[in-house]
Amino acid sequence: MKIAITGLSNSGKTTVFNALTGKDAQTSIYPSSMEEPHVGSVRVNDKRVETLSGMYKPKKTTYAAIVYTDFQGLTKGDAAHNRKVFEFIRDADAIVEVVRAFKDDAVVHPDNSIDPVRDASNLESELLLYDLELVEKRLGRMAEAAKRGKRPDEMEKKILEKCKETLYKEIPLRKTLFTAEEQKAMVHLQFISIKPKIIVINVSEEAIGNTQPLIEEIAARLHFDKNAVISLSGKIEMEIAQLPPGEAESFLKDMGIEQSALDKVVNKGYELLGLLTFLTVGEDEVRAWTITKGMTALEAAGKIHSDIERGFIRAEVVAYGDFIASGTMAGVKKSGLARLEGKNYIVADGDIINFRFNV
Ligand SMILES: Nc1nc2c(ncn2[C@@H]2O[C@H](COP(=O)(O)OP(=O)(O)OP(=O)(O)O)[C@@H](O)[C@H]2O)c(=O)[nH]1
Ligand SMILES: [Mg+2]
Incomplete structure (x- = not known):
């Protein structure tokens, strides 16, 4: 499974990436301008694999893995820049969107104030705009081709019209019902707003225990699935990710954090993507495989x-x-x-x- 981390610049994307992957990519108070995304693969913790491996003592134990990517931030109203960012994440299975709620005067916000509801809403708009542009470009090309006497692919045309109508209503494609046939016919279109999205609210460490109202507000104002909004402190989680496993657990407990960012995101990702795990066992290898329900x-x-x-x-x-x-x-x-x-x-x-x- 591939998960792309996105968000506005300075929202804490790289910090969250480090928290999820245990890596040490550079974070800074200045907008980054990396040309290549950070990529990190993480195994999916699974007690069942651990137990089976203990019983079979295989030569090799293979956990399921998730690949995370982190790239430049999205910019409100800059379609050309955002297009470049979206091109990099077109093949992701899901999006983790980091929304800043933490306060820190040293870290400049691109819109100069902390307002997670506004940011989440702006980000959703950028996703919709990108998809709309894609739809219109394709429909335009189809119309051109039709003028030259080429018969359009009726199925694709119908899908594009349906997407256009939805996007004009400011509804993301992930909320639209498509038949299995339509889904199959639109895979190559690589829309962004169709991908399952998890909103990660990056809160100040003082706010960790009291984020439910903000989660509810963002979900309500954006008509977004409450279940797909999580909160965490990127800064703390990044520190936790650098600790040895035993210490990480007691640190989490001390901080009043029930589940690490890593586990939260993986569990939500599996749930939203409708994934499940089956296992193969033997003396050579015990292995977890991820498939769709x-x-x-x-x-x-x-x-x-x-x-x-x-x-x-x-x-x-x-x-x-x-x-x-x-x-x-x-x-x-x-x-x-x-x-x-x-x-x-x-x-x-x-x-x-x-x-x-x-x-
Ligand atoms: N106080 C506080 N600071 C944070 C938190 N998360 C990130 N930061 C700081 O915010 C700054 C930006 O964090 P990054 O992770 O680099 O943000 P980014 O979204 O990757 O930024 P760009 O790549 O430039 O778009 C850094 O100085 C981080 O240390 C947090 O939870 N609390
Ligand atoms: Mg970054």
Whole structure:
């Protein structure tokens, strides 16, 4: 999963990036002008993988991973600059949008005052404008081609018209219902406002315990899913990310932080993207795989290798809970809790799967 971090300049994007990745990218009070985004890959903590690895003692243990990117800030009203920023994040699966609520006179705000509701609203507008520009450019090109006698792709035209209408109403595409067929036909369009978005309010450390009113306000004013708004202190979380794991936990507790930024963002990301994890086990490797809810055993097989998908025979499936209750694979099989599933089986979170295949 790829998550792009965006936000206005000086909102704390790089600070949050460091908090999420444990990296040490330079943060500063001056707007950055990096030409290449920061990129950091982080494993997704998963107790199940840890437990299975302890039991199998495999040569290799592989966790699911999330790749975070951090780039220049967006600028209100500067479509050309924002286009450049958006080009970099077109392939992201989700967006984490950092909104500044922390006060610090040394850190200049591009609009000269701290107003997270205003900023969140401006950022959403920039996303909408970018998509609208994209739609109009495409429709314009289609009309040109039609004049030269080229028949337009009716499906795409219909989708573009639908998007245009939505965007004109200032509704982001992520809130629009598209049929499965439409979704498939629009993947290549690479809209930005269609991506699941998590708003991260970067608050002052004194405010950590009391952010619910601000979360509610932003969600209400922007008609945004309250569940996709989280708050944290970038500065503190960045410090925590540099600590050894044991110390980090007690520090979090002392600060009254229930869940680290890392876990919050990952959990929200999985939830919003509708992701789940299935597992493969063996003496060579214990591994977590990330797929989308609703995927079949055949599609899950394809995630591992196209050969396994092509030569798919059956999936041997054991629920993680059943496996742990039995203690061994032989035990699960004896108690009849191992299932043989066909290619249309819908994979469940925590399924331990052994694919039988033949190529
Ligand atoms: N007090 C306080 N300062 C913060 C916090 N988060 C970031 N800062 C400071 O704000 C300044 C900007 O932070 P960055 O993380 O560099 O911001 P950015 O959004 O990456 O900025 P650009 O890349 O220039 O757009 C730095 O001096 C940070 O130390 C916070 O939670 N509290
Ligand atoms: Mg930065």
